[in-house]
Amino acid sequence: MSAASPRITCPVLAGKVTSAAEAATHIHDGDRVGMSGFTGAGYPKAVPAALAERAKDAHDRGEEFGIDLWTGASTAPELDGVLAEAGAVRKRLPFQSDPTLREAINTGETEYVDTHLSHSAQQAWFGFYGQLNVAVIEVAAILPNGLLVPGSSVGNNKSWLQLADKVILEVNDWHPRAYEGFHDIYYGTKLPPERRPIQLTDPLQRIGDPYLRVDPEKVLAVVHTDAPDRNLPFKPADEQSKAMAHHVVDFLRHEINHGRLPKNLLPLQSGIGNVANAVMAELAHSEFEELLAYTEVIQDGMLDLIDTGKLTAVSATSFSLSAERAEAFNARAEEYKGRILLRTQEVSNHPEAIRRLGVISINGMVEADIYGNVNSTHVMGSSIINGIGGSGDFARNAYLNFFVSGSVAKGGAISSIVPFASHVDHTEHDTQILVTEQGLADLRGLSPAARARTIIANCAHPDYADLLQDYFDRAVAQNPRGRHTPHLLGEALSWHGNYQSTGSMRP
Numbered sequence: 001m002s003a004a005s006p007r008i009t010c011p012v013l014a015g016k017v018t019s020a021a022e023a024a025t026h027i028h029d030g031d032r033v034g035m036s037g038f039t040g041a042g043y044p045k046a047v048p049a050a051l052a053e054r055a056k057d058a059h060d061r062g063e064e065f066g067i068d069l070w071t072g073a074s075t076a077p078e079l080d081g082v083l084a085e086a087g088a089v090r091k092r093l094p095f096q097s098d099p100t101l102r103e104a105i106n107t108g109e110t111e112y113v114d115t116h117l118s119h120s121a122q123q124a125w126f127g128f129y130g131q132l133n134v135a136v137i138e139v140a141a142i143l144p145n146g147l148l149v150p151g152s153s154v155g156n157n158k159s160w161l162q163l164a165d166k167v168i169l170e171v172n173d174w175h176p177r178a179y180e181g182f183h184d185i186y187y188g189t190k191l192p193p194e195r196r197p198i199q200l201t202d203p204l205q206r207i208g209d210p211y212l213r214v215d216p217e218k219v220l221a222v223v224h225t226d227a228p229d230r231n232l233p234f235k236p237a238d239e240q241s242k243a244m245a246h247h248v249v250d251f252l253r254h255e256i257n258h259g260r261l262p263k264n265l266l267p268l269q270s271g272i273g274n275v276a277n278a279v280m281a282e283l284a285h286s287e288f289e290e291l292l293a294y295t296e297v298i299q300d301g302m303l304d305l306i307d308t309g310k311l312t313a314v315s316a317t318s319f320s321l322s323a324e325r326a327e328a329f330n331a332r333a334e335e336y337k338g339r340i341l342l343r344t345q346e347v348s349n350h351p352e353a354i355r356r357l358g359v360i361s362i363n364g365m366v367e368a369d370i371y372g373n374v375n376s377t378h379v380m381g382s383s384i385i386n387g388i389g390g391s392g393d394f395a396r397n398a399y400l401n402f403f404v405s406g407s408v409a410k411g412g413a414i415s416s417i418v419p420f421a422s423h424v425d426h427t428e429h430d431t432q433i434l435v436t437e438q439g440l441a442d443l444r445g446l447s448p449a450a451r452a453r454t455i456i457a458n459c460a461h462p463d464y465a466d467l468l469q470d471y472f473d474r475a476v477a478q479n480p481r482g483r484h485t486p487h488l489l490g491e492a493l494s495w496h497g498n499y500q501s502t503g504s505m506r507p
Helices: 020-024 047-060 077-085 099-106 117-125 157-163 239-257 274-284 300-308 323-331 351-357 391-397 448-459 462-478 494-502
Strands: 032-035 067-070 089-093 134-139 166-172 219-225 268-270 291-294 311-316 340-343 360-364 367-369 400-404 433-436 439-442
Touching: 020 047, 020 219, 032 157, 047 077, 067 077, 077 089, 077 099, 089 099, 117 157, 134 157, 239 274, 239 400, 239 433, 239 439, 268 274, 274 300, 274 360, 291 351, 300 311, 300 323, 351 391, 360 391, 391 400, 433 448, 439 448, 448 462
Parallel strands: 032 067, 032 134, 067 089, 134 166, 166 219, 268 291, 268 360, 291 311, 311 340, 360 400, 400 433
Antiparallel strands: 433 439
């Protein structure tokens, strides 16, 4: 690519344009490498594949080659997948969703540090993970003065660019050039004891810069690409998702009627998945107007809600769109300017901002127990699925938090409401509202025993409700001095044991 490229106009950095293979030679065995990417958006497309080839060649020679890989969140097969397949990821943080990498984690080949998304940059700044050797960051353009126009995600890019000893940039022509002006990069974060409040009081308030900064002396290579993000299709909302969405939206009406929410609600946050999109669709056909969102990820449903005029504006750190929706957005990006603001994840997920704004949080779960402890990451207690992501950032600090799941899985062989969660990501102290297609359990202000009765009555599938009630009744009877949170310790995880032994949780 020539120095005259319209996407790389800084003379110094234009002189460092090279191939992905050449750029990958700057990454060595044992390096800690921070890469861009958040929920399949804005990740480098070329250097990871070249790095995977280096790893394979080294392994063929009988040499060690592996890195510690840090990102913003999940990426794509072109990053996590190829590196995991090459056996090149020794440690991974803070969130992933790639099946090949997941297998490496669950077999013990790769260490996985599953941490809250608001913590990852902060803990890197604290030095808890060691020195970051290389940053590989995708951007939409490089300006003449060396400033970087971010792309479809921000994530931890600011921190990786600042912390890394060496930097490799990928400039991706697939991103619309109109992205300039979509971002708010906050450079005011300081370390304790010098920290100051984040002066953010409105989701669309700008508190930073439109650009990422990089020391040009640290940039060793610039790679040109033209490739789309991992844009996965979303399944059309099924009846189960629609039922859960209806429960959520109807409950919001209930809160308005009781004076606990304004008519235009409070800023919305929703995790990834069909239920989140179904909630947005339900809101699109509702009476609600002038909605706002303060979230991590913008999915199809939220973008559709902007198009209806119901959602005035959204603050996030990334997109996660279907291929069709991404193509449509790229063609019309200029029209969304001023209504979408992409921030660093240390701000989008910051507990201070979430609590101040009074966010309404909606996230998925794997299972919840009868007392409200929520498992959002593990199957049968041991096998990681993806990670905690930002659900904890939002759940603990939200004005209202919802955890949603179908009441059963695997054709009814698994109940999502169990006597005791096989893994706990969100304790009963952080859980406010559980939702399945069966109904909604409002747990606010309830004792553990009252929570159990409410969850069983409202959220459990009929095939399991009587079994759960029987467990609870016997736990009460057998714990005369332990009735605050009564358990039968010998049975608490027996449902999971049943499934592993017989293929069904049913006794």
